[in-house]
Amino acid sequence: MAADQEHVSRVEKRRRTEAAISDAARTQFAEVGFERTTIRSVASAAGVDPALVMQYFGSKDGLxxxxxxxxxxxxxLLDATREGTPQAALDDLFEDLEDPVSRDALLALMRNCLTHEQAATVLRDDVMRHVHEAVASRIATPDAELRAALLGATLVGLSIGRYMLRIPGLAEASREDVERLLLPVLALLVEPAPQA
Amino acid sequence: MAADQEHVSRVEKRRRTEAAISDAARTQFAEVGFERTTIRSVASAAGVDPALVMQYFGSKDGLxxxxxxxxxxxxxLLDATREGTPQAALDDLFEDLEDPVSRDALLALMRNCLTHEQAATVLRDDVMRHVHEAVASRIATPDAELRAALLGATLVGLSIGRYMLRIPGLAEASREDVERLLLPVLALLVEPAPQA
DNA sequence: GTCTATATCTTGATAGAC
DNA sequence: GTCTATCAAGATATAGAC
Structure with missing residues (x-):
């Protein structure tokens, strides 16, 4: 039926417009941060009118x-054993950071977590909570919480250093080299009693 | 001589005014970031006129x-041996972070390094270069640069997680506990061949 | 030297034409 | 539903009075 088809395509068109806006916003939030991303610049990149962004997302914070x-x-990371936790953590992180979409979604959080409370809250209480629970639950020592937090902080430092600050030596290193050096380091954090 | 005395006290007064502005700016850049710090808010906190800030520092970027x-x-860190490098790095970092003045100077860099190119440049090419050179020069392996960069990234992650993101478990931990867990981790990064 | 007043720009958000 | 036009707020920076 024509009316039905038109209805579907209208919904679909709206969905695509929303996706175009969301894509442009994700990229800009990840690359230049929240403050320097403007409703106008997002709309321009998405090829829509700035007023449409407000219509769909309500506000810049909503976007x-x-x-x-x-x-x-x-x-x-959530399914790993204690021994498999370091490799699982790096696999998840690299998978995230090597796909442009999930990478920008994560970088949008990291880029703004020091200057935007909303970003800090989501990163700390949502994303990092996964790492924290997965690690802490597999260690039976009183300092399990600290170990988990240090592992999370190390991964944050890796992401920021490699992909955002672009520290010389780390930004250009291969994933294999990074894993080779970092796996034993993370293993030390999740192994409470490494007897000889 | 009265004229001389007046001259000295005028220079001294100017110096103190500059210091008051600089102190207020350091605190605000560290706590709320570059964008949300305004010339007006700095001047207000320092008890001076906003135009004076421009007069002394030229621009917000100059400030x-x-x-x-x-x-x-x-x-x-610069004087340490290879074995002493982890302890020296943590000693320097904690000394920095436990004094309000040097802490805010460092946090002003870290808080803004993801959204302000100037902050990123100083942090990467000035502050972290110290760590990099000190560590890399003491390791004789081809991956020395990467090891040094990973050590720097870990310290950045620690600082951000503990003092800025305030990750639960890490923010409240004692310095002693953090050192106990992190020293062997950093040692692993500067020890290329840990044979049994 | 210090400060008042303001020029100029940019932003998020809104109102209303079509 | 979409867009033009505009508002109100807040910023840096400057010009000139005192």
Whole structure:
């Protein structure tokens, strides 16, 4: 039926417009941060009118919240054993950071977590909570919480250093080299009693 | 001589006014970031007129550059042996972070390094270069650069997680506990061949 | 030397034409 | 539903009075 088809295509068109806006916003929030991303610049990149962005997302904060929600779940880390935790953590992180969409969704959080409370809250209480629970639950020592937090902080430092600050020596290193050096380091954090 | 005395006290007064502005700017850049720090808010906190801030520092970027220059040198790290490098790095970092002045000078860099190119440049090419050179020069393997960069990234992750993101478990932990868990981790990064 | 007043720009958000 | 036009707020920076 023509009317039905037109209805579907209208909904579909709206969905695509929303996606175009969301895509442009994700990229800009990730690359230049929340403050320097403007409704106008997002609309321009998405090829729509600035007023449409407000219509769909309500406010700039609403737009950011929509991007912040697009995090990829860290499945390997949640299912790993204690011994497998370091490899699972790096696999999840690299998978995130090597796909442009999930990478920008994560970078949008990291880029703004020091200057935007909303980003800090989602990163700390949502994304990092996964790491924290997965690690802490597998260690039976009183300092399990600290170990988990240090592992999370190390991964944050790796992401920021490699992909954002672009520290010389780390930004150009291969994933294999990074894993080779970092796996034993993370293993030390999840192994409470490494007897000889 | 009265004229001389008046001259000295005028210079001294100017110096104190500059210091008051710089102190207020350092605190605000560290706590709320570059964008949300305004010339007006700095002047208000320092008890001076906003135009005076422009007069002394030229621009908001000039004011930030003055704060960014106030970094404390990391003497222990530069003088340490390879074995002493992890302890020296943590000693320098904690000494920095436990004194309000040097802490805010460093946090002003870290808080803004993801959204302000000037902050990123100073942090990467000035502050972290110390760590990099100290570590890389003491390791004789081809991956020395990467090891040094990973050590720097870990310290950045620690600082951000503990003092800025305030990750639960890490923010409240004692310095002793953090050192106990992190020293062997950093040692692993500077020890290329840990044979049994 | 210090400060008042303001020029100039940019932003998020809104109102209303079509 | 979409866009033009505009508002109100807040910023840096400057010009000139005192």
């Amino acid at each position: 950011f919240a929509a991007v912040a929600r697009q995090q990829k779940p860290h499945r390997r | 930030f550059a003055a704060v960014a220059r106030q970094q404390k040198p990391h003497r222990r």
